[in-house]
Amino acid sequence: MEKVKLHENSYFIEKLNTSSIGDNIDECLSCGACNSSCSWFDGHGGPVPRQMIKMAVLGLDDALIKSGMLWDCLLCNRCTQNCPMGITMSKVVRIGRSHPRAFELISADIQTGIKSRLSTGDVNGLTREDFIETIEWMAEEFAEDVNDPNAKIPYDLKGARFLYLPNPRELGINLLHLSAMAKLFYASNQSWTMSSKHTDVTNWGYFVSDDEIAKKMALMVIEPAEALGIETLVLSECGHGYHVLKVLAEKLIGRKPEFQVISMPEFVLRFVKKGIIKLDKTVHPFPTAYHDPCNLGRKSGLYDAPRQLLALCCKEVVELIPNRENAVCCGGGGGMLQDSTSKAKRMITGKAKADQIIASGVKNIAAPCLSCHRQIGDISKHFKLGVKVDTIAAMASRSLVLPRNNSK
Numbered sequence: 001m002e003k004v005k006l007h008e009n010s011y012f013i014e015k016l017n018t019s020s021i022g023d024n025i026d027e028c029l030s031c032g033a034c035n036s037s038c039s040w041f042d043g044h045g046g047p048v049p050r051q052m053i054k055m056a057v058l059g060l061d062d063a064l065i066k067s068g069m070l071w072d073c074l075l076c077n078r079c080t081q082n083c084p085m086g087i088t089m090s091k092v093v094r095i096g097r098s099h100p101r102a103f104e105l106i107s108a109d110i111q112t113g114i115k116s117r118l119s120t121g122d123v124n125g126l127t128r129e130d131f132i133e134t135i136e137w138m139a140e141e142f143a144e145d146v147n148d149p150n151a152k153i154p155y156d157l158k159g160a161r162f163l164y165l166p167n168p169r170e171l172g173i174n175l176l177h178l179s180a181m182a183k184l185f186y187a188s189n190q191s192w193t194m195s196s197k198h199t200d201v202t203n204w205g206y207f208v209s210d211d212e213i214a215k216k217m218a219l220m221v222i223e224p225a226e227a228l229g230i231e232t233l234v235l236s237e238c239g240h241g242y243h244v245l246k247v248l249a250e251k252l253i254g255r256k257p258e259f260q261v262i263s264m265p266e267f268v269l270r271f272v273k274k275g276i277i278k279l280d281k282t283v284h285p286f287p288t289a290y291h292d293p294c295n296l297g298r299k300s301g302l303y304d305a306p307r308q309l310l311a312l313c314c315k316e317v318v319e320l321i322p323n324r325e326n327a328v329c330c331g332g333g334g335g336m337l338q339d340s341t342s343k344a345k346r347m348i349t350g351k352a353k354a355d356q357i358i359a360s361g362v363k364n365i366a367a368p369c370l371s372c373h374r375q376i377g378d379i380s381k382h383f384k385l386g387v388k389v390d391t392i393a394a395m396a397s398r399s400l401v402l403p404r405n406n407s408k
């Protein structure tokens with residue numbers, strides 16, 4: 001058996017014991033509370049959080065990297081919730097992933113996506129010309145949909161109050177989601193725009209823990225938004241995109257962006273409260289369970305706005321147990337969903353979510369993150385749950401009450 005060496009010059013020891021908050025692994029008590037709350041199941045491989053911390057404390061850099069645990073971790077922080085020392089697993093694992101040798105193990109799909117994003121502004125390589133062609137074609141359909149020949153999907157509109165930043169899937173396989181958002185902006189009666197210069201809310205620099213890449217990607221969004229002179233950036237339903245642009249951006253770029261950042265449910269709710277957007281909950285006459293995306297809830301503190309909006313769009317909001325801070329990860333976080341070879345693993349990590357859904361007895365789930373949306377759709381098929389998964393934008397758009405002359 002290969003002998004493991006304690007490294008005197010350990011990257012992990014150097015990086016992980018220098019910060020006072022969240023990643024001071026020397027304080028680990030070895031209590032194991034993290035193990036019992038990990039989203040992976042015992043006996044199915046995956047990360048063992050206490051073991052990861054102990055290997056890092058001992059400076060077993062090679063053994064930890066070879067274990068694969070750094071890349072299997074979902075960065076969901078469910079274990080952190082129960083850690084008496086407040087050791088923040090997503091910080092520890094992200095620092096681990098930044099080790100030069102761990103960095104070499106990044107999935108090929110994530111590497112390709114990062115290259116595309118940095119060269120074209122979009123993780124799928126959508127060019128500015130592709131973006132304009134798609135938006136102009138969609139705008140024609142949209143005008144027909146809202147029965148208003150003057151209705152537009154504006155882009156590059158200087159001085160617009162709101163800028164909408166979509167998930168790349170909305171300009172590809174999920175065009176209906178973008179139509180839903182356009183309808184909600186139209187109903188809000190506000191000046192809004194999209195931008196042909198930055199079409200992507202995601203930031204895969206976060207997954208690979210390269211702060212230089214994450215900073216570049218954040219600036220690719222922030223600088224053109226500032227040039228347009230917007231007041232508020234409205235983010236599509238993307239958990240890690242929200243976490244990076246709302247929580248981490250200031251530290252990443254070294255200053256505050258010159259605009260406010262809000263999520264799509266917060267935007268819609270604002271105009272519902274003002275009486276401008278009207279919603280009809282009878283359109284969804286069935287109970288709907290709300291899924292807390294880890295990046296939105298536990299890692300960014302956004303719990304109430306999506307629930308409040310959902311309550312205005314359906315008969316009843318059902319809580320999955322546990323929820324909020326203790327919510328169960330969908331099983332696709334940390335870059336797992338973005339790796340096309342991860343399906344078998346995702347069906348293991350998704351088992352806890354599937355069990356939760358079965359226990360709720362509900363057949364409709366709302367997930368305000370397009371990654372969670374896809375993962376829950378996949379586990380529904382795999383475990384034969386028979387549930388329908390919606391985004392909150394899709395539900396709000398279907399519930400929208402437009403003026404009579406807009407009704408078709």
Ligand code: SF4
Nearest residue numbers: 038073074076077079
């Ligand atoms: S962050 Fe999530 S997946 Fe990673 S070790 Fe903790 S509970 Fe497990």
Ligand code: SF4
Nearest residue numbers: 028029031032034083
């Ligand atoms: S819960 Fe915290 S203190 Fe306990 S073993 Fe895990 S990391 Fe260490």
